[in-house]
Amino acid sequence: MxxxxxxxxxxxxxxxxxxxxxxxxxxxxxxxxxxxxxxxxxxxxxxxxxxxxxxxxxxxxxxxxxxxxxxxxxxxxxxxxxxxxxxxxxxxxxxxDRKFHARFSARAKQYSYTLWTQGAFFYPQRRNFVWNTGPLDLEAMQEATTCLTGSHDFNCFMNKGTEITDTIRTVRNILLAPGFTPQETVVWIQADGFLKQMARNIVSALVQVGRKKLSQAELKSIIQGRDRALAPATAPARGLCLEHVTY
Amino acid sequence: MxxxxxxxxxxxxxxxxxxxxxxxxxxxxxxxxxxxxxxxxxxxxxxxxxxxxxxxxxxxxxxxxxxxxxxxxxxxxxxxxxxxxxxxxxxxxxxxDRKFHARFSARAKQYSYTLWTQGAFFYPQRRNFVWNTGPLDLEAMQEATTCLTGSHDFNCFMNKGTEITDTIRTVRNILLAPGFTPQETVVWIQADGFLKQMARNIVSALVQVGRKKLSQAELKSIIQGRDRALAPATAPARGLCLEHVTY
Missing domain, CATH: 3.30.70.580 (Pseudouridine synthase I, catalytic domain, N-terminal subdomain)
Structure with missing residues (x-):
C-alpha cells in the first residue's frame, strides 16, 4: 500500500x-x-x-x-x-514503490538551450523560448565542447546560493543541432548532474566562443581557474528546457 | 514630399x-x-x-x-x-509613394495554420500557436484540397459580420507540410483574398476530412451549397498566422 x-x-x-x-x-x-x-x-x-x-x-x-x-x-x-x-x-x-525518489534516484539529466542565430529578423512568437544572439560561429562552438565534456570541477559555472561543496560533475555530451525553425540552433547538454545555473553558464561561455570573444584555450583556463568571476555572465533563462531525467 | x-x-x-x-x-x-x-x-x-x-x-x-x-x-x-x-x-x-496602399494594393495573401497531430502528448509551450486536433488522415486532407483550389463562391466559409457581397475568391494553393516540431502539420493556404474567417473555416473543414467525419464529396457539396450553416465550426484562432502579402 x-x-x-x-x-x-x-x-x-x-x-x-x-x-x-x-x-x-x-x-x-x-x-x-x-x-x-x-x-x-x-x-x-x-x-x-x-x-x-x-x-x-x-x-x-x-x-x-x-x-x-x-x-x-x-x-x-x-x-x-x-x-x-x-x-x-x-x-x-x-x-x-517508495524507493523511487525524483531527486535522489536521478542518474543524469538532459537540457536543451535554444539560440536564435539569424541576424536580420526575429520571430516575436519565439521570444519566450530562445536567446536571440544573432549569428554565431557554430563550428567553433562545437569544437569548444571538447573542453567541457568529461569530468571536471565546474565551480566556474556555479552561481552563488547553494551549499554544495563537491563541484565535480561529468558532462557526457554536448551537441549543437538544428532547432524548431531554420533560424534556431539548439545546444543539447547531458550530464550526471548540474550545479546551480551550470547549463546556462556553459551556454553563455559557448556563445562567447561563437562570437569569437573567447578562444578554446581561454575557455579551458576559465574551467581550470575555478573562479566564477572569470566566466561569462549567465545566459537568459528563457532558452533553457529540461528535456529528460534518467533514472 | x-x-x-x-x-x-x-x-x-x-x-x-x-x-x-x-x-x-x-x-x-x-x-x-x-x-x-x-x-x-x-x-x-x-x-x-x-x-x-x-x-x-x-x-x-x-x-x-x-x-x-x-x-x-x-x-x-x-x-x-x-x-x-x-x-x-x-x-x-x-x-x-502614396499610390501604395497596404489593403487596396494587395494582390494575394498566404496564411499558415498549425495543427498538433500527435495523440499521446502535447507540448504546453506550443499551446498558443497550434490547434491540438490529435491524429488526422493527412493524405485524405491533401486529396480534399482539390475541391478548394481554384475560383469558387466561398460563401459557406464566410462568417457573419461583413458587408461583402462578392464572395468569389481564388485559392491558388493549399499545401500540407511539416511544422516546427515533428508533431505538427502546417496547412498553407494562398489566395487572392480571404473572406471573414475563411482561412479558419477551410482548415476546420479539412480537419473534419482528416477525422473521417467528412468525405471529399460532402465537402464539395458544402461549397456548392453556399450555406455557412452546413459547414463545420470555425477553427481556433491560435493556429493561424498571416505569413505573406503579395503586392
Missing part, C-alpha cells in the same frame, strides 16, 4: 517563478500541489528532480508524490490535467 | 484583441499608432493589409502610414522596435 506516483511533466515556464514554491508568485510545484489538494482534499508534497529557474521550461521534468491510500487507481495524467493551468501538462505517470 | 512608409510586421497575437483598434483591450494597430505618436508627437493612422482576429499571429503582415515631413529619414524598424512591446516586431520597412 506504500504507493508513490511518478509524473513526467512539461511546462511553459513563462510567467512562473520557477519550480520551487515561493512566498510570492506562481510556481510549478505550487500549481501541482494546489491541483493535488483539489483532487485529494489533502495537503500533498510534490518532489521534483530538481529546481528549474523562473522562465525555464520543461518537456521531461520528473516529480513524485505519495497519494492518500484511497486514491490508488486515479488516472493521474487526466485528473491533474483537468485542473492544472494549460501551461503545465502531465505527459505521463507511473505507480512505483 | 508625399512620403508613405510600408512596414512588414511580425506579432505574437496571444493576448491581443486582434489587429483593429477596439474600444477595449490591446490591439496591434493600437500599439503601432501609440508607438508612432510617441516617436512623432502626432496622431498617425496605420493601415493594415487586413484585420487579423484576436489570437491570430503574423510573420508577414504589411501596413502603411504617412509620417510628418520632418520624419523623412527615420530608420523605422529600429525606431518602432525600441518602443513597441516585445510581442510586436517590425521586420522591415520601405519608403514608397
Amino acid at each position: 506504500d504507493m508513490r506516483v511518478r509524473l513526467t511533466l512539461a511546462y511553459d515556464g513563462t510567467g512562473y517563478n520557477g519550480w520551487q514554491i515561493q512566498k510570492d508568485g506562481l510556481t510549478i510545484q505550487g500549481e501541482l500541489e494546489k491541483a493535488l489538494s483539489r483532487i485529494c482534499s489533502a495537503s500533498i508534497r510534490v518532489h521534483g528532480s530538481g529546481r528549474t529557474d523562473a522562465g525555464v521550461h520543461a518537456l521531461g521534468q520528473v516529480a513524485h508524490f505519495d497519494p492518500p491510500p484511497k486514491f490508488l487507481n486515479v488516472p493521474w495524467n487526466r485528473a491533474l490535467n483537468a485542473v492544472l493551468p494549460p501551461g503545465i501538462r502531465v505527459l505521463d505517470f507511473a505507480r512505483t | 508625399d512620403m508613405r512608409v510600408r512596414l512588414t510586421l511580425a506579432y505574437d497575437g496571444t493576448g491581443y484583441n486582434g489587429w483593429q483598434i477596439q474600444k477595449d483591450g490591446l490591439t496591434i494597430q493600437g500599439e503601432l499608432e501609440k508607438a508612432l505618436s510617441r516617436i512623432c508627437s502626432a496622431s498617425i493612422r496605420v493601415h493594415g493589409s487586413g484585420r487579423t482576429d484576436a489570437g491570430v499571429h503574423a510573420l508577414g503582415q504589411v501596413a502603411h502610414f504617412d509620417p510628418p515631413p520632418k520624419f523623412l529619414n527615420v530608420p523605422w524598424n529600429r525606431a518602432l522596435n525600441a518602443v513597441l512591446p516585445p510581442g510586436i516586431r517590425v521586420l522591415d520597412f520601405a519608403r514608397t
Whole structure:
C-alpha cells in the first residue's frame, strides 16, 4: 500500500517563478500541489528532480508524490490535467514503490538551450523560448565542447546560493543541432548532474566562443581557474528546457 | 514630399484583441499608432493589409502610414522596435509613394495554420500557436484540397459580420507540410483574398476530412451549397498566422 506516483511533466515556464514554491508568485510545484489538494482534499508534497529557474521550461521534468491510500487507481495524467493551468501538462505517470525518489534516484539529466542565430529578423512568437544572439560561429562552438565534456570541477559555472561543496560533475555530451525553425540552433547538454545555473553558464561561455570573444584555450583556463568571476555572465533563462531525467 | 512608409510586421497575437483598434483591450494597430505618436508627437493612422482576429499571429503582415515631413529619414524598424512591446516586431520597412496602399494594393495573401497531430502528448509551450486536433488522415486532407483550389463562391466559409457581397475568391494553393516540431502539420493556404474567417473555416473543414467525419464529396457539396450553416465550426484562432502579402 506504500504507493508513490511518478509524473513526467512539461511546462511553459513563462510567467512562473520557477519550480520551487515561493512566498510570492506562481510556481510549478505550487500549481501541482494546489491541483493535488483539489483532487485529494489533502495537503500533498510534490518532489521534483530538481529546481528549474523562473522562465525555464520543461518537456521531461520528473516529480513524485505519495497519494492518500484511497486514491490508488486515479488516472493521474487526466485528473491533474483537468485542473492544472494549460501551461503545465502531465505527459505521463507511473505507480512505483517508495524507493523511487525524483531527486535522489536521478542518474543524469538532459537540457536543451535554444539560440536564435539569424541576424536580420526575429520571430516575436519565439521570444519566450530562445536567446536571440544573432549569428554565431557554430563550428567553433562545437569544437569548444571538447573542453567541457568529461569530468571536471565546474565551480566556474556555479552561481552563488547553494551549499554544495563537491563541484565535480561529468558532462557526457554536448551537441549543437538544428532547432524548431531554420533560424534556431539548439545546444543539447547531458550530464550526471548540474550545479546551480551550470547549463546556462556553459551556454553563455559557448556563445562567447561563437562570437569569437573567447578562444578554446581561454575557455579551458576559465574551467581550470575555478573562479566564477572569470566566466561569462549567465545566459537568459528563457532558452533553457529540461528535456529528460534518467533514472 | 508625399512620403508613405510600408512596414512588414511580425506579432505574437496571444493576448491581443486582434489587429483593429477596439474600444477595449490591446490591439496591434493600437500599439503601432501609440508607438508612432510617441516617436512623432502626432496622431498617425496605420493601415493594415487586413484585420487579423484576436489570437491570430503574423510573420508577414504589411501596413502603411504617412509620417510628418520632418520624419523623412527615420530608420523605422529600429525606431518602432525600441518602443513597441516585445510581442510586436517590425521586420522591415520601405519608403514608397502614396499610390501604395497596404489593403487596396494587395494582390494575394498566404496564411499558415498549425495543427498538433500527435495523440499521446502535447507540448504546453506550443499551446498558443497550434490547434491540438490529435491524429488526422493527412493524405485524405491533401486529396480534399482539390475541391478548394481554384475560383469558387466561398460563401459557406464566410462568417457573419461583413458587408461583402462578392464572395468569389481564388485559392491558388493549399499545401500540407511539416511544422516546427515533428508533431505538427502546417496547412498553407494562398489566395487572392480571404473572406471573414475563411482561412479558419477551410482548415476546420479539412480537419473534419482528416477525422473521417467528412468525405471529399460532402465537402464539395458544402461549397456548392453556399450555406455557412452546413459547414463545420470555425477553427481556433491560435493556429493561424498571416505569413505573406503579395503586392
